[in-house]
Amino acid sequence: MDELSVGSKRILEREDFPRLLAALTAAGYRVVGPTVRDGAIVYGDIRTEEDLPIGWTDRQEAGTYRLERRNDTALFGFNVGPHSWKKYLFPPRERLWTATRVGSSFDVAVEEDTGPPMAFLGLRACELAGLDVTDRVFDGRVRDPGYHARRARTLLIAVQCGQAGGTCFCVSMGTGPGVTRGYDLALTEIVGPPHHYFLVGVGSPTGASVLRGVPLSPATERETGAAETLLAKTAASMGRSLNTEGIHDLLLTNMEHPRWEIVARRCLSCTNCTMVCPTCFCHTTEEVPELSGDRVERWRRWDSCFNLEFTQLHTSNVRKSPLSRYRQWLTHKLASWYDQFDTSGCIGCGRCITWCPVGIDLTEEVAAIRSTVAASPAVGGHR
Amino acid sequence: MVLRPTFGHVPPFSPGQFNMLYRFGLGEVAISICGDPSRPDEIVHTVRSAGKITSALVRVAPGETVGVRGPYGTGWPLHPMEGKDVVLVAGGLGLPPLRPLLYELLAHRDRFGRLEVIYGARSPKDLVYYDEIQRWRVRSDLRFQVTVDTAGRDWYGDVGLVTARIPDARFEPERTVAYLCGPEIMMKLTAQALEERGVADDAIYLSIERNMKCAVGLCGHCQYGPEFVCRDGPVFSYRDVKPRMALREV
Ligand code: SF4
Ligand code: SF4
Ligand code: FES
Numbered sequence: 001m002d003e004l005s006v007g008s009k010r011i012l013e014r015e016d017f018p019r020l021l022a023a024l025t026a027a028g029y030r031v032v033g034p035t036v037r038d039g040a041i042v043y044g045d046i047r048t049e050e051d052l053p054i055g056w057t058d059r060q061e062a063g064t065y066r067l068e069r070r071n072d073t074a075l076f077g078f079n080v081g082p083h084s085w086k087k088y089l090f091p092p093r094e095r096l097w098t099a100t101r102v103g104s105s106f107d108v109a110v111e112e113d114t115g116p117p118m119a120f121l122g123l124r125a126c127e128l129a130g131l132d133v134t135d136r137v138f139d140g141r142v143r144d145p146g147y148h149a150r151r152a153r154t155l156l157i158a159v160q161c162g163q164a165g166g167t168c169f170c171v172s173m174g175t176g177p178g179v180t181r182g183y184d185l186a187l188t189e190i191v192g193p194p195h196h197y198f199l200v201g202v203g204s205p206t207g208a209s210v211l212r213g214v215p216l217s218p219a220t221e222r223e224t225g226a227a228e229t230l231l232a233k234t235a236a237s238m239g240r241s242l243n244t245e246g247i248h249d250l251l252l253t254n255m256e257h258p259r260w261e262i263v264a265r266r267c268l269s270c271t272n273c274t275m276v277c278p279t280c281f282c283h284t285t286e287e288v289p290e291l292s293g294d295r296v297e298r299w300r301r302w303d304s305c306f307n308l309e310f311t312q313l314h315t316s317n318v319r320k321s322p323l324s325r326y327r328q329w330l331t332h333k334l335a336s337w338y339d340q341f342d343t344s345g346c347i348g349c350g351r352c353i354t355w356c357p358v359g360i361d362l363t364e365e366v367a368a369i370r371s372t373v374a375a376s377p378a379v380g381g382h383r
Numbered sequence: 384m385v386l387r388p389t390f391g392h393v394p395p396f397s398p399g400q401f402n403m404l405y406r407f408g409l410g411e412v413a414i415s416i417c418g419d420p421s422r423p424d425e426i427v428h429t430v431r432s433a434g435k436i437t438s439a440l441v442r443v444a445p446g447e448t449v450g451v452r453g454p455y456g457t458g459w460p461l462h463p464m465e466g467k468d469v470v471l472v473a474g475g476l477g478l479p480p481l482r483p484l485l486y487e488l489l490a491h492r493d494r495f496g497r498l499e500v501i502y503g504a505r506s507p508k509d510l511v512y513y514d515e516i517q518r519w520r521v522r523s524d525l526r527f528q529v530t531v532d533t534a535g536r537d538w539y540g541d542v543g544l545v546t547a548r549i550p551d552a553r554f555e556p557e558r559t560v561a562y563l564c565g566p567e568i569m570m571k572l573t574a575q576a577l578e579e580r581g582v583a584d585d586a587i588y589l590s591i592e593r594n595m596k597c598a599v600g601l602c603g604h605c606q607y608g609p610e611f612v613c614r615d616g617p618v619f620s621y622r623d624v625k626p627r628m629a630l631r632e633v
Contacts, residue, residue, distance in 0.1 A: 013461070088442045099553055101407065105447075105448035106407050108450070108451075137601075142600050142601050254606075256630065281601070283596070283597075283601075283602050283604060284596050284602065285596050285597075286410075287409060289408050293408065296407065300602075310594070312594050313594055316435050318633075320632060324631070328606070328633075334608065349487065350517055
């Protein structure tokens with residue numbers, strides 16, 4: 001079979017989906033994707049299609065997440081869960097180097113990254129945009145060798161969202177719901193009935209090459225049309241929205257707005273929002289000595305700006321109050337991120353809203369600040 | 384603490400930059416470089432025992448190895464002082480980061496006008512570089528004032544805050560460049576006192592201190608508004624940070 005060209009579209013029948021998984025495995029990929037665990041859809045290893053959340057969907061609202069049975073056998077009939085793909089590229093805990101004592105001195109051996117190539121199966125449009133954000137953080141002006149190596153050998157198989165979640169607002173952030181670029185393969189699942197199939201879009205030569213041997217048929221206009229209709233329906237049913245006009249200046253010129261006080265009274269500084277966020281990148285380091293004391297490992301692990309010790313300086317901390325920490329998080333995510341990385345730090349995935357134990361909703365916080373200053377001429381500079 | 388390389392050579396540094404010092408098994412800490420930039424063969428740090436790592440660093444014995452990464456950060460801009468009067472104001476451990484700048488200034492003494500150094504510490508026993516200060520104080524090409532917050536009767540010097548020295552400091556405000564280093568509140572009040580005398584806010588530079596883990600703009604700890612202090616700082620112009628310095632807990 002001739003290799004498919006980038007941009008071409010084909011039909012993969014539902015029954016043939018295992019052939020795609022087999023082709024990925026045969027090509028040497030470790031396939032990771034959505035799977036049900038402990039009452040949530042998380043990301044884990046996918047060995048057979050049974051590992052996928054077949055027939056499951058999620059219901060999300062501020063502070064709540066619930067799995068429910070669908071009345072069909074959709075493979076990707078849900079939105080995003082508490083995990084994000086960053087855990088594979090920027091692991092929660094990672095050894096950076098090992099120092100070994102040599103006399104009164106020591107040697108340092110830097111960790112080499114040698115994992116297999118990974119195939120991310122089931123990235124949503126917002127999550128692809130999230131990779132673009134973390135690329136700018138870890139693989140831009142500064143290059144993190146581990147992230148760079150893992151990212152370079154990762155195959156991206158996106159899935160179009162057939163529905164929007166209750167806390168989704170990708171339309172506002174310009175990150176979805178349609179997958180438009182940056183993927184190797186993009187799947188649209190049409191559940192039917194009567195016809196359950198996937199429309200497969202080829203995004204790169206690597207994507208085309210893994211399809212070799214997978215049974216595909218040409219896509220008719222009706223089939224591509226069905227995929228477009230589905231996306232339009234998703235775009236029209238966003239659970240949340242966020243007005244981003246002039247948001248950089250809006251937040252940074254309102255650092256003493258009374259609203260910070262109100263949200264800080266609710267915030268528990270639990271760090272959930274930063275742990276579930278696909279773009280939060282803050283981390284700390286720790287020394288892990290071996291019992292003998294002659295070898296010590298340097299690890300890094302995810303940290304959060306909500307932790308009091310995050311800003312420890314000598315015997316004190318710069319950001320002591322929960323107010324200052326919530327303000328740091330939100331102004332970083334939605335405003336100063338532009339200064340640092342020329343993009344918003346938020347992709348509109350809604351995870352921080354769903355997984356906040358007290359249901360704090362950033363779209364609501366921004367709206368509250370905007371509502372009191374909307375008439376002020378000081379705001380309005382566009383970013 | 385004076386360090387010499389066990390391999391390779393010491394990269395040159397600019398006054399105001401810092402290194403990450405690593406004590407085997409304990410971790411790293413950011414410490415400003417306080418040696419003479421014209422003597423690149425050795426790395427000089429002044430460390431005060433405060434936490435787990437710094438207290439281990441002050442106990443390092445001759446011949447032991449300390450890990451060093453650096454130099455990092457922006458350093459004090461030198462070009463603005465050409466032909467100007469120069470004021471250095473240090474509070475507490477703010478003197479070490481300014482010392483390389485002072486060496487640099489004294490090495491090019493003919494390039495600028497008057498040189499005023501004002502150094503404040505909590506008490507006489509908190510003063511660093513005591514002997515060197517005596518040598519600077521007798522020089523005629525700079526005025527080096529020392530003041531302490533509180534002292535016993537055996538202290539013959541000045542008592543009071545560094546800000547109280549600004550009104551009488553000798554410089555022409557319109558053609559003055561100032562470099563400040565010390566606790567944030569001290570730098571803020573000093574910058575305000577300098578502004579009151581007519582020094583432009585963009586002719587005042589200060590060094591901001593934040594928690595640092597990576598020093599390369601990756602770990603997020605040192606963020607100060609949009610800036611990563613480790614990479615975009617630690618030296619900032621007062622004009623750029625004035626709005627932030629007016630806020631609490633940024
Ligand atoms: S801030 Fe919230 S909505 Fe935005 S990307 Fe992070 S978790 Fe998703
Ligand atoms: S906003 Fe919510 S999730 Fe984030 S730290 Fe506060 S309580 Fe936790
Ligand atoms: S110290 Fe890590 S970002 Fe500055």
